[in-house]
Amino acid sequence: MTRVYNFSAGPAAIPDKVLQRVKDDIPEWAGTGMSVMEVSHRSREFVDLATSAEQNLRKLLAISEDYSVLFLQGGATLQFSMVPLNLAGDSQVADYVQTGSWSKKAIAEALKYCRVNVVADSADRNFTYIPNQDGWQKSTDAAYLHYCANETIAGVEFPFIPDVGDTPLISDMSSTILSRPLDVSRFGVIYAGAQKNIGPAGITLVIVRKDLLGRARAITPSLMNYEVYDKSGSMTNTPPVFAWYVAALVFENLLDQGGLGVIAERNRAKAGKLYDAIDGSNFYSNPVEPAVRSWMNVPFVLANSDLDTKFLDEADAAGLANLKGHRSVGGMRASIYNAMPEAGIDALIEFMREFERTNG
């Protein structure tokens, strides 16, 4: 068996260099005489790693000292509960933009904890566009406004940061974070599950503006309170040391490549090439408005869905894995996060052309 090109939406591909380093560090890491899975999170070596991970992430995203950087568990989905528990009173209203399956789930969870005002909704056209900001029906007194910057299922990505005045802006950035530079200063909270551009599933990044700490309601579990993690350096209880370590290697790897400016150009080119191949064919199509197409998740359908299984089987045999689209939209989805090399895109496009030639 050799390595395949892995188009999974998450858990997703991890850079080869990072994996090699992980392999080399077993069973002994950093002169400790043990693997990183076995080291105490309070050890000097691990605390150094955590410190450097934070510093490197701050460098990558230019995060100021006004923000706390937290590493938690539970994935982005647990944030759907943590955001209202930390930022809204139960009689308060929170604004939500609904642009896909993930923002929809965030809304369903928030309804347990506060009033929710859906400011805009693109369900009417199957989440293939982003409603114009001018028409958003914002509350005058919202505790915050929440949106999902990249919807992995429909493949829709915000090409802008919403303008919300003084309302804290909260974003689920799971599948777009680190794909390009970002103006963190526009946000109250940014959160992201790791398993796309950060590292293995099991660790969650939260970047929170410090003035928003300390507002959690009384019933908030300690391990869901941002302030508790802030005070303990994300070591309130035993953290997922291995996932944290891999994330640290990924941050280092991104800096080594030149940072997010370089990464963004590469991602723009990769996505552009794939969308061009889709648009230039009569056999494949992508229904998303071009201006809001995701750089990270590229769904597409075949002209004849009877060929889906054949397409997937032959792609698999050609070393192009996990191309099946989400069941709610059908067809295919190529998730092309940072770790997907341009050669993977080229191989996919070549395969798609050949498949169209023989089956189109």
Added chain:
Amino acid sequence: MTRVYNFSAGPAAIPDKVLQRVKDDIPEWAGTGMSVMEVSHRSREFVDLATSAEQNLRKLLAISEDYSVLFLQGGATLQFSMVPLNLAGDSQVADYVQTGSWSKKAIAEALKYCRVNVVADSADRNFTYIPNQDGWQKSTDAAYLHYCANETIAGVEFPFIPDVGDTPLISDMSSTILSRPLDVSRFGVIYAGAQKNIGPAGITLVIVRKDLLGRARAITPSLMNYEVYDKSGSMTNTPPVFAWYVAALVFENLLDQGGLGVIAERNRAKAGKLYDAIDGSNFYSNPVEPAVRSWMNVPFVLANSDLDTKFLDEADAAGLANLKGHRSVGGMRASIYNAMPEAGIDALIEFMREFERTNG
């Protein structure tokens, strides 16, 4: 650098054979052409792994079909909130036994969600004993009774399962699970953070009697509701696939060794040897009542605490790592979970004798 004997309380040592397998499986696992960190949790290969992990655990602990086996995130500490959120109404009383730092923390968290009745408390003698069951002041209408089967800090372990009649019995078994056979049928819920006897930090085992599912109160976050995990095969959202995989390897490894009967005999012998060495010396001492001494965590102090640093430095140099005791009790602590070989105990005892000879 060579491997050291790692006496950390957690994250703790992982069996050499398991680590070797983890290393071999990078960057390609199970014929997938990718590492296990990168595979979709919905893939056939990963679902097979999860199924076999559960089957092997059921075999190890003889868990009947009356129980659901869940793999969650958040560690045992998140269970301190999940237990009351899932099992008690806010006007109900829950019984708690306080025998150390961890049960104390569980109580502090439960107070957010229900009334708490502390049925017994060993704080008066610094958590070095377990109050006789006959004197426990149980409620007549408790939603459940909670205890911590092994307190890692003071090194106290229940040598019996409390008798609670029909009240659901809940136990934090983080640092004792899989160290010996267990009559699961006596419990309502057993939970355990992985980073002692199961695998890497970042995954949490919950074994819950099925009739206790479906009682979570309305404000319970979806990702803290046992029933939600039960219905989704612990894949409500992206699970920590890597930690789950290592846990699966550990379960397999325990079965290969002959199961928990064999493991228990080994653990009894390992602990016995170390306690004998401590008791047989005038230089080292352990304050815990012999009948409730932990097989897994062996704290001890030196006759002269001025020598603590010297002891730790020289132990480190001798390849005996992480022997520092918890700051709340001072001195030393040797955590000797399943993955600690008898040779590690022998090396520690030899070192202790030599240190006593030159410094005693």
